[in-house]
Amino acid sequence: MKLGQWSRDLAMGVRFAFTGGREGWVRALLTAVGVGLGVALLLLTTAIPNALSVRNDRSSSRDDFTYNGKVLPKADDTLVIARTDTTFRDDDVRGRLLEPDGARAPLPPGVGKFPAKGEMVVSPALDSLLKSGSGKLLRDRLPYRVTGTIGQSGLVGPAELAYYAGADGLENQLAGGNVERITYFGPAAGNKSEPLDPVLLLLVLMIFIVLLMPVGVFIAAAVRFGGERRDRRLAALRLVGADGRMVRRIAGGEALAGALLGLVLGTGFFLAGRQLAGLLKVRNISVFPSDLNPSAALAVLVAVAVPAAAVLVTLFALRGVVIEPLGVVRTTRPPRRRLWWRLLLPLGGLGMLYPMIGQGNGNGNFNQWLVIGGTVLLLVGVTALLPWVVEAVVARLNSGSVAWQLAVRRLQLSSGTAARMVNGIAVAVAGAIALQMLFAGVEGDYTKQTANDLNRAQMEVSLRGDVQLGEAGRELARTEGVRHASAVSLSSLGNRAKNPDNELEVAAGSCAELREVARLTSCKDGDVFSILGGDYGSETKKLAQPGSTLYFGPSYDGMETHPAAWKVPAGMKTAGPREDPTGYARGGLLITSGALPAAAAESLNQKVFVTLDRSVPDATDHARNTAARLDPLANVFTLAASEQSKQFRSIRTGLLVGATCVLLLIGASLLVSQLEQLRERKKLLSALVAFGTRRRTLSLSVLWQTAIPIGLGLALASTVGLTLGSVLLKMTGSSVRLDWMSVLSMAGIGAGVVLLVTLLSLPPLLRLMRPDGLRTE
Incomplete structure (x- = not known):
């Protein structure tokens, strides 16, 4: 067949679509x-x-801590x-406090000039939060006057909460x-992001894969909307000499x-959605509309x-449809669907995934092409098996109410349409069930239990040494929402005032506060204790021999501190x-307030x-305000x-965002598909109403026509999802356990989307159920 003939026939079809009334x-x-x-x-x-x-680039461009332990000398270009x-x-x-050392100090990205002391740019x-009624507690925590806003280059997203405030004495x-x-903003030399493990x-x-597969399936279903009416129109072309291949x-x-036309509308939908994306925030993640630029390729x-x-x-789709000059041979009983080739798809997918069982972190990366191919075949197997399952089940459904029989008969005539x-x-x-199983199976590898005793405390607050001894505990204990606060002051003791060889905690x-961190038999103010036992007892x-001199807060090269001697x-x-x-469990010494030298207070935190x-x-916020x-x-x-x-948590957040978008697509596409089905059955519904069929019966029949295929x-x-999830867990070396709550929740969400779509389609259904729908030109 010549390319020119294909082009002419396709062009004729395009003209029919737009000039066919x-x-x-x-x-x-x-x-x-x-x-x-x-x-x-897409x-x-x-x-x-x-x-x-782009988000990562902006985040890296404002990096401001090197964590190398070195203190740079003061200069005109330091901050x-x-x-x-x-x-x-x-x-x-x-939040950041800024104190420039000179006229050439580096400005943070997105900030035009340094805020003065007591001022901040946000x-x-x-800014919106601080001006709102719900931001009162946060305003109390940030006692600075707002003098400007941070530009887009200094933020990772439009919903990010950030500020730079001016200060002095930070040196x-x-x-x-x-x-x-620092002398610049940006990633420190040698700092590299941690790569993802296999x-x-x-x-x-x-x-x-799981998020894009439903999109492809919906696009494939969308191009078949109105197929039965289109085929009847094409039958007329046979009368004027077109052959079967030409009409196809x-x-x-x-x-x-x-x-x-869908590409044009899709581009419009995308541009509109991109603007709305700037208003959305999911788990502290937001994006600027300008960041959402698809790759040209x-x-x-x-x-x-x-x-x-x-x-x-x-x-x-038209391979089994006979379009003749006098009509379309489609409403006769179709031949039974064959099962054997439909089973080859999921079996082929399992065959591609099988070689990677047991790999995971210990045995290198997975072959990405095998993963993609195997998963796609398994999920495509759902679309191949479902028409056969629907046909096989509805063929055995018979007696029931009038609504039930109307629904079953319709499904028996067009089970393929219902399955699509x-x-x-x-x-x-x-796909969602498989992903939930995979996440649940490997979650333990990326989650570790802490040693925190939440029965004793739910927050830990660390403050500098210029807060008076015991003041923090007393202030926090008086804070609204705080039941109890226990403060302990910490420092170190070295054997030399500068660059000591050995240090002790x-x-x-007070005695009560020290009992939170050590076991004391008896205690009174003025006592000093040596913690024996544990890892640091010897x-x-x-080091702490009676009569020896130790130094509170010893200094090191590059640090300016004032160690205090103590015998x-x-x-x-x-x-x-x-x-x-x-x-x-700490070691070292415990000193009650009465035995602590006054000169040591500077080194205590x-x-x-x-x-x-x-x-x-x-x-929690009341306590944070007191601490600030x-x-x-x-x-x-x-x-x-x-x-x-953090990597596992960010991936899970990405899944949540993607799943939300796919669910919205599913709902919208199902609604369009349902409306198209109702439009094609307009005359049939009108005829049934004209013959006296109750609207309630017809509404129930439409509900059954949706409920039976969705249940199957x-x-x-669920079967395919559990199978895929089990194979993926085997691939990662995790034990296979069926998470029935995830299965039921995913199935429930899917059923809920279909139920919502069905309810939204009832008003147009009621409008179509009128005898005047039998009018024709």
């Missing part, structure tokens, strides 16, 4: 909307890598910066870990027209692949080690363990029973 336009528009929704999500997916890359990150309710707030999102805190002198790479790969190519041209691939797929799907409508959601549910406080006994007293008592609420009253709203008032550089940690890998689809999806 109202019927052709409606079908083209329905196809375009369905395809457009899929194209929009463009969004192709834009995600660029968005993540002293302090990290003051905090949390407000569930949102992280990035992100637009933080005196350079010995602390929260303050550093299991996390597998998770990322699976997420893309013309049908492909009609689908091509809808796909091309991937965008061209979508523009070429979608129309080509539309033509191929149409030709494939459900295919997308079945694929999505199967030292903790100071070192303590060797170890005779008659020290002994204490046993005890884990504090964070699970740390206070640590407060806080027990909260969870019945008080915002108890006592020390703007305070470190506040919320104690948790477990900690999870979810059952098949």
